[in-house]
Amino acid sequence: MFNVFINNLLQTIHRKLRLSPMQKVLRELKKRNVRLHDLNALEVFGGSGDFHTKDYAFQVSTLDMWEIEPKYERALKRNLPMAEVKITDSFREIKNTIRKYGLIVVDNPMSNYGDYCEHFDLFPDIFRIAMDSAILILNVIPESNDIALKKYPYLFNKVQLARRKSFYSTNHPEKVLFDEIVEVYLNLSKSNGFNLEWYFFQKRSIVYYLVLKITSVKNKFLKEGIEKTPKSGIFTKAKKIDPYT
Ligand SMILES: C[S@@+](CC[C@H](N)C(=O)[O-])C[C@H]1O[C@@H](n2cnc3c(N)ncnc32)[C@H](O)[C@@H]1O
Numbered sequence: 001m002f003n004v005f006i007n008n009l010l011q012t013i014h015r016k017l018r019l020s021p022m023q024k025v026l027r028e029l030k031k032r033n034v035r036l037h038d039l040n041a042l043e044v045f046g047g048s049g050d051f052h053t054k055d056y057a058f059q060v061s062t063l064d065m066w067e068i069e070p071k072y073e074r075a076l077k078r079n080l081p082m083a084e085v086k087i088t089d090s091f092r093e094i095k096n097t098i099r100k101y102g103l104i105v106v107d108n109p110m111s112n113y114g115d116y117c118e119h120f121d122l123f124p125d126i127f128r129i130a131m132d133s134a135i136l137i138l139n140v141i142p143e144s145n146d147i148a149l150k151k152y153p154y155l156f157n158k159v160q161l162a163r164r165k166s167f168y169s170t171n172h173p174e175k176v177l178f179d180e181i182v183e184v185y186l187n188l189s190k191s192n193g194f195n196l197e198w199y200f201f202q203k204r205s206i207v208y209y210l211v212l213k214i215t216s217v218k219n220k221f222l223k224e225g226i227e228k229t230p231k232s233g234i235f236t237k238a239k240k241i242d243p244y245t
Helices: 004-017 020-033 053-057 069-077 090-096 126-128 146-152 159-167 178-191 217-223
Strands: 040-043 062-067 085-089 101-106 130-140 196-204 208-216
Touching: 020 196, 020 208, 040 053, 053 062, 053 101, 062 069, 062 090, 069 085, 085 178, 090 126, 090 208, 101 126, 126 130, 178 196, 178 208
Parallel strands: 040 062, 040 101, 062 085, 101 130
Antiparallel strands: 130 208, 196 208
């Protein structure tokens, strides 16, 4: 209980000082000329909205929030009165919604839950709800450490490691390098008709935000008057930026 109080207090102080990891992401987006106030945003895993949604909610054009637990509905509506809250299973919703978003924030649970693991099962559906130009913000975990493993004993259990092995195509799922992580989302973007324009990482804890700017390849070629998307040679290499420490 005391720990929760201290954590909440620290979070509030961080926010007031504009030092929360999400506020750092917002500053970097602005530097990259992303106009937040033009974006329709989706928070895929709403929770109570306390962790980070409050940081950007007032800055975007519209905000949809999905959350599976009905117990969070009241807190969400209180914390984020401007948001449209939907109590739903995000993995089903992402297959059914006809809405598209310019900012998709995926604050997924850290391990496996039910049949799902991290945000892996949102792919490739996430591309069908992305606008032709969109920012994706994902929680990624390159590796764990002793403190986190003590605090979250379920972290990196056998099932999660097997899912990471398959998703990141790696034999060392307990430690995936930043470049290896990016390569996977770059390839997923390519195979779903999107170009990865740029990306950057922002540290939160053992969890990092991976921020990806994607643009639809089809749209680019249609705009240029080319009817068919060529099969190869169309993807610019993503600009590499060192992960923040
Ligand atoms: C890390 S928390 C999100 C925190 C939130 N973004 C915030 O700023 O406070 C993850 C949330 O995902 C929710 N969740 C888990 N499985 C889900 C599912 N299948 N569909 C929708 N939400 C789910 C959990 O109930 C939990 O509230």
